[in-house]
Amino acid sequence: MDEIISLILHGCELARVLGETLPNLATQPDSLFNSLEEITKIFGSAKERVLHSQDSSSSSYLHNTLTLEHQQIGTSVEQWLRSNPQAMDIIQTQLAADRNDAKISGGIDIRGLEAAVRGSQAVDVVPASDVNIASSSSQRPRQRKDQGLISKMTVPAPRIGNTEIPPEDGFTWRKYGQKEIINSRFPRSYYRCTHQKLYNCLAKKHVQRLDDDPSTFEVTYIGEHTCHMSATAPSILTPTADHHITQDQMAATTEPPTSRWLSMDFNPIRGGSSSGGMIGGSCGGGADDVGTSTGTRYTGKEVDFPVMDLADAMFNSGSSSSSMDFIFSSAERTWEPDDKKN
DNA sequence: TGAATTTGACCCGC
């Protein structure tokens, strides 16, 4: 049993080291691949041993031990994500790759994490084969080919005065269609990633108001953002600690709503900046920073920024120490709510 | 001038 725990801890250590060296490894695909493979093997081996463990008592011990650790780590990671909006966005992108599993290796519930990340009321992540694209449950199931992974969620529409703001998620989208939907009071809008052509990013989303709750949008994400994978893909501006804005601040602004929802993040958890929040969101083409929106449209030219990967997001997220260090060590920390800090 | 949005027409799965 100790051997399994030792394996897991070793894997965690390797992951931590990987995190520290990620900026360097990013230019060494072979080394990066080897590191990932080694980590994968270790966790895979640990997983196999757990599965084949016949000792129920030790399994129970392991379960209890690991569950506690995972809960601590998961909670800490989530807390860390809440305080590091950039990493949230990168992980959102990465989550798409893990959506076939209900949980990631760290024991963090992806759906819950995404809900936390998005601030959504509900998250339903399902393989494309299991989803009904039709807006109404009364509609027969139908599905286009090659849709990729699909996730559906409902998000509250932030309000500025009497104006409800369509949801923004840190990515930049280009609207390519709008359609009246049978049995729906409101039309459905169709968006694709702004960088679809430039980086062959196939991510799409559909946005529709709920009939019974017009202040809430149902957003269906289809496919994954691949634009951030490109070595030349635009990334985000370097974040600052001031990128969080509250909904109150949003409400207080005199900026036109439409400009704001193009640049802000409605999520009260991670605050308001698309640039501050869209770290990996190379798709978040955000020419805009908080308070610098220029109008009802994104008019900035496509700008190539150096690739910002997960490591960058973490390392630049405002923590003086390695973010991976933070993740792995924070499980042992006592977390304090923001309002109790300082 | 270039990029985003609008919108009617067409495509495609059921």
Added chain:
DNA sequence: GCGGGTCAAATTCA
């Protein structure tokens, strides 16, 4: 054939 999804020309806007 129906209806959701996508295309692409026209339009709008900075």
